[in-house]
Amino acid sequence: MSAITTRLPAAAASTASAQQRKARANRRRRLTVLAFMSPWIIGFCAFVAYPMLASLYFSFTSYNLSSSPKWVGLSNYRLAFGHDPIFWTAVRNTVWLVCIAVPIKILIALGIGLFLVRVKRGSSFYRTIAYLPAMVPVVAAGLAFTYLLNADGPLNRILGFFHIPKPLWFTDPSWAKPGLSLMMFWAVGNTMVILLSSLLEVPKDLYEASSIDGAGPLRQFRRITIPMISPVLYFALLTGIIDGFQYFSQAYVISKTISPDGILGAPNNSTMFYGTWLYQQGYSYFNMGYAAALSWVLFIAILAVTLVLVRTQRRWVYYSGS
Amino acid sequence: MIRSRLAILLVMALVLLGCSARITNSKPIVPLRPGQTHAPTTLTMWSFHTGPEAKQVQNVLDRLHKAYPWLTVRLVQGKTDFDVLQGIYSGHPPDIAVLAGPANVAKFCDTGGMPDLGTVAQKDGIDLAKIIPPAVLKTASYKGKTCVLPWLTDAYGLYYNKTMFKKAGISHPPRSLAELEADGKKLTTYNADGSIKVAGFVPLSSFYHSGHLDQGPAFGADWYKNGKSAMATDPRWAEGLTWQRNYERSVGYGKLQQFAGKIGQDSEYTPANAFETGQVAMILDGEWRVGYLNSDKSKVDYGTAPFPTLDPANYGSGQIGGTMISMPSTAKDPAASWVAVKYLALNTGALNQIADTLQNVPTTYESLKTSAYSKEPPNRAFVKILEDPKSVWKQPVPAGQVDGDLQGLFVQQYEAGSGKNLKQGLAKLAKNIDSQVAVG
Numbered sequence: 106m107s108a109i110t111t112r113l114p115a116a117a118a119s120t121a122s123a124q125q126r127k128a129r130a131n132r133r134r135r136l137t138v139l140a141f142m143s144p145w146i147i148g149f150c151a152f153v154a155y156p157m158l159a160s161l162y163f164s165f166t167s168y169n170l171s172s173s174p175k176w177v178g179l180s181n182y183r184l185a186f187g188h189d190p191i192f193w194t195a196v197r198n199t200v201w202l203v204c205i206a207v208p209i210k211i212l213i214a215l216g217i218g219l220f221l222v223r224v225k226r227g228s229s230f231y232r233t234i235a236y237l238p239a240m241v242p243v244v245a246a247g248l249a250f251t252y253l254l255n256a257d258g259p260l261n262r263i264l265g266f267f268h269i270p271k272p273l274w275f276t277d278p279s280w281a282k283p284g285l286s287l288m289m290f291w292a293v294g295n296t297m298v299i300l301l302s303s304l305l306e307v308p309k310d311l312y313e314a315s316s317i318d319g320a321g322p323l324r325q326f327r328r329i330t331i332p333m334i335s336p337v338l339y340f341a342l343l344t345g346i347i348d349g350f351q352y353f354s355q356a357y358v359i360s361k362t363i364s365p366d367g368i369l370g371a372p373n374n375s376t377m378f379y380g381t382w383l384y385q386q387g388y389s390y391f392n393m394g395y396a397a398a399l400s401w402v403l404f405i406a407i408l409a410v411t412l413v414l415v416r417t418q419r420r421w422v423y424y425s426g427s
Numbered sequence: 428m429i430r431s432r433l434a435i436l437l438v439m440a441l442v443l444l445g446c447s448a449r450i451t452n453s454k455p456i457v458p459l460r461p462g463q464t465h466a467p468t469t470l471t472m473w474s475f476h477t478g479p480e481a482k483q484v485q486n487v488l489d490r491l492h493k494a495y496p497w498l499t500v501r502l503v504q505g506k507t508d509f510d511v512l513q514g515i516y517s518g519h520p521p522d523i524a525v526l527a528g529p530a531n532v533a534k535f536c537d538t539g540g541m542p543d544l545g546t547v548a549q550k551d552g553i554d555l556a557k558i559i560p561p562a563v564l565k566t567a568s569y570k571g572k573t574c575v576l577p578w579l580t581d582a583y584g585l586y587y588n589k590t591m592f593k594k595a596g597i598s599h600p601p602r603s604l605a606e607l608e609a610d611g612k613k614l615t616t617y618n619a620d621g622s623i624k625v626a627g628f629v630p631l632s633s634f635y636h637s638g639h640l641d642q643g644p645a646f647g648a649d650w651y652k653n654g655k656s657a658m659a660t661d662p663r664w665a666e667g668l669t670w671q672r673n674y675e676r677s678v679g680y681g682k683l684q685q686f687a688g689k690i691g692q693d694s695e696y697t698p699a700n701a702f703e704t705g706q707v708a709m710i711l712d713g714e715w716r717v718g719y720l721n722s723d724k725s726k727v728d729y730g731t732a733p734f735p736t737l738d739p740a741n742y743g744s745g746q747i748g749g750t751m752i753s754m755p756s757t758a759k760d761p762a763a764s765w766v767a768v769k770y771l772a773l774n775t776g777a778l779n780q781i782a783d784t785l786q787n788v789p790t791t792y793e794s795l796k797t798s799a800y801s802k803e804p805p806n807r808a809f810v811k812i813l814e815d816p817k818s819v820w821k822q823p824v825p826a827g828q829v830d831g832d833l834q835g836l837f838v839q840q841y842e843a844g845s846g847k848n849l850k851q852g853l854a855k856l857a858k859n860i861d862s863q864v865a866v867g
Contacts, residue, residue: 167866169534169538169825170516171512171534171535171537171540172538180866181866184863184866188858189859189862189863190833190836251691252693255688255693256689257689257691273684273685273688275692276687276692277684277688278839362693363692364633368832368835370836372633372839373839373840373843388509389509389827390826390828390829390863391509391531391827392826392829392866395866
C-alpha cells in the first residue's frame with residue numbers, strides 16, 4: 106500500500122514535470138519564431154497597422170496638424186457625401202477612368218502583345234520599343250504630353266492636315282480626361298509585358314488541333330487565347346482598377362503645368378481625381394482629419410470592388426491546373 | 428481575454444492621442460536692448476525660394492551677418508508652408524520661416540504656431556502701422572494679430588499695349604469694367620475663318636492670371652460677412668460674374684477657349700507669352716511681368732495701370748499679397764530670430780536690396796520711396812496699388828485657400844454655361860465654402 110502510495114505521486118510528479126518541460130519547449134519555440142519574425146512584426150506594426158489605425162482615428166476628428174485632433178464623429182464622412190461638390194466630381198472622374206480608360210488600356214496592351222507574338226524578325230527590338238514609354242518618368246511624360254497635345258501642337262497639326270477637328274486637349278474640360286488617357290495608353294508597357302508572356306505560354310498544339318477541327322483565327326482567339334490568358338487578364342484588370350482608383354501623378358503634373366496658379370484639377374476640375382482631391386485636402390488645406398476620412402472611403406471602395414472581382418472570377422477565369 | 432483586448436485598445440488609443448501634435452515650450456520673446464550683446468548663434472531659415480532667387484536671398488542673409496556678426500542664418504531652400512507646419516508641430520521647427528503667400532497666415536495665427544509679432548514689435552519700440560502700409564499689413568494679420576511680416580509682395584494690375592491703343596484711338600487705359608469690355612472688343616481682330624487673331628482682353632478665368640479678375644477688388648465684393656461666406660449675400664458677386672459671362676458670350680466663349688488653347692497656358696512664363704508677343708492687347712498680371720518683359724526682350728511698347736473696377740470708387744486699388752516672414756512660437760532662440768526677421772522685413776537697405784533683385788514690390792513706406800525698384804516707371808503703378816488702402820487679398824480664414832479654389836471652380840463652370848440660375852448657384856457655393864471652412 107505504501108509502495109503504491111509513494112509511486113503514484115512520483116508518477117504524477119514526473120507527468121507534471123514532463124508537461125512543464127513540453128510547455129517550456131513550446132514557449133521557447135514560440136519565442137524563437139517570434140524573434141525571427143520580429144523584424145517583420147515591428148515593421149508591420151510601425152508602418153502599416155499603426156498608420157492605418159491612426160488614420161482611422163483621425164478620420165473621426167477635426168485635425169489640421171496645428172492643434173490636437175477634436176473628435177467630430179461622422180462629420181467628415183457627412184461632409185464628403187453631403188456638402189463637398191468636388192468629392193463627387195472627383196468620384197465621377199475616377200469612375201470614368203476606371204470604367205473607360207482602364208479597360209481600353211488593357212485592350213491596347215493585349216493588341217500590342219498579339220502583334221508582338223506574331224512578329225518573326227526583330228521581335229526584341231519591337232518589344233523594347235513597346236516597353237520603352239513605361240520607363241519614362243511621369244513628370245517628363247507629362248511635360249511632353251502638354252506640348253504634344255497643345256491646341257497648336259504636333260498631334261493637332263496632324264489632325265488638321267487630315268481635316269479632322271482639333272480638340273483643345275488640356276484646355277477644354279471635356280477633352281482633358283481623354284488627353285490624360287492617351288498618356289496612360291502610351292505607357293502600357295508593364296501590362297503589355299505580362300500579357301505577352303502569357304500569350305507566349307499558350308500551348309501551340311491547342312491552335313494546331315483547333316485549326317484541324319476547322320476553327321478560324323477569331324474562334325481560336327475567343328475559345329483558346331482568351332481562356333488561356335484569362336488569369337493574367339484578371340490580374341491586369343484587378344491591378345489596373347486599383348491603380349485607377351489611386352490615379353494621381355499624371356493628373357498632378359498636367360494640372361500643375363497648365364493652370365496659372367498650379368491649381369489641381371484644371372481645367373474646370375476635369376482632372377480632379379479622387380487621389381488629387383485627397384492630396385489637396387491633406388497637403389494644401391492641411392485638413393488631415395477630412396483627408397483621412399477620404400482615404401478610408403477610398404480603401405473601402407477598392408476593397409469592395411476587389412472582393413466583387415475575386416468572387417466573380419470563377420465565372421470567367423480559367424485556371425488550366427485546377 | 429476580454430480584459431487583455433480592452434487593455435490593448437486602451438493602449439492604442441493613448442498612443443494615438445499621444446502622437447497628435449501640440450505646440451510645446453513656446454518661450455516669451457524678449458527683444459534685445461540696443462547695444463545688448465548676444466552669444467554667437469546660427470539660425471535656420473526655411474524658405475520656398477530656390478535657384479537664382481535663393482541666391483539673392485542668401486546675399487541678403489550675408490548682409491545681415493555683416494550687420495550682426497554674431498548672427499549667422501543658414502538658408503534651407505524649397506520648403507513649403509506644409510513643411511513649416513509639419514516642422515512646428517512635430518517639434519523640429521526652423522528658427523525663421525518664409526511663407527509663399529498669405530494663404531496660410533490665418534492658420535498659423537489662429538493656432539498660435541507663430542507669435543503675434545505686432546506685440547513683439549511694440550516691446551521693441553516699433554509701431555508696425557507707421558512702417559508698413561495698411562493694405563499690406565492686413566494681408567499679414569488675422570483677428571488683430573500680426574503673426575508674420577510682409578517681405579515683398581505681389582500686386583496685380585493692368586498691362587496694356589500702347590501701340591495697339593494708339594492705333595485704335597484709345598487715349599487712356601480703361602478705368603471701369605465697362606470701359607475694359609469696350610476697349611477689349613475694339614482691340615480684338617479676327618482671322619478670315621472667324622477665329623480670334625489678336626484679343627483685346629481675354630476675360631476667361633482660366634487664362635493666365637485672369638482668374639484674379641473675380642477674386643480681387645475688381646468686383647469689390649466681400650468674401651465673408653459675420654463669419655459666413657458672402658457669395659450669395661453680397662450682390663457684387665452676381666453683378667461682376669454676370670458682366671464677365673456676358674462679355675465672354677458677346678465675343679464667343681468657344682472662340683476665346685480656342686484662342687487660349689492655341690496660346691497654351693504653359694506659355695505664360697516664356698518669351699511666347701501672349702502679351703509679350705503682341706497677341707493680346709491687355710492682360711491682368713502681377714508686377715513680376717515687368718521683369719519678364721525685360722529679360723525676354725519683348726518689343727511691345729507697354730504701359731501699366733491699376734486694373735479696372737466695377738465700382739469707380741475702387742479704381743486705383745488691386746489685389747495684393749506676397750511673401751511673408753516670421754518665426755515659429757517654438758523657435759529655440761526667439762530673441763535672435765526676431766533680430767533676423769526684423770532686419771530682413773523692416774531694414775530699408777536690406778529690403779531695397781531684395782526688392783531690386785527679385786523685382787517684387789517692397790513692403791515698407793521707406794522702401795517704397797527709396798528702392799530703385801519703385802523708381803522704375805513701369806513699377807510705379809504697382810507701388811501705387813500697394814499704397815492704396817482699398818487694395819486687398821481675400822479675407823483670410825484658417826481654412827486657407829479652399830474658398831478661393833471652390834469659387835474658382837464655380838466661376839469656370841458658370842462661364843462654361845452650367846448652372847443657369849446664378850443666385851441659386853452662388854447660394855450653394857456659399858454653403859459649400861462654409862462647410863469646408865468649418866473643417867479647417
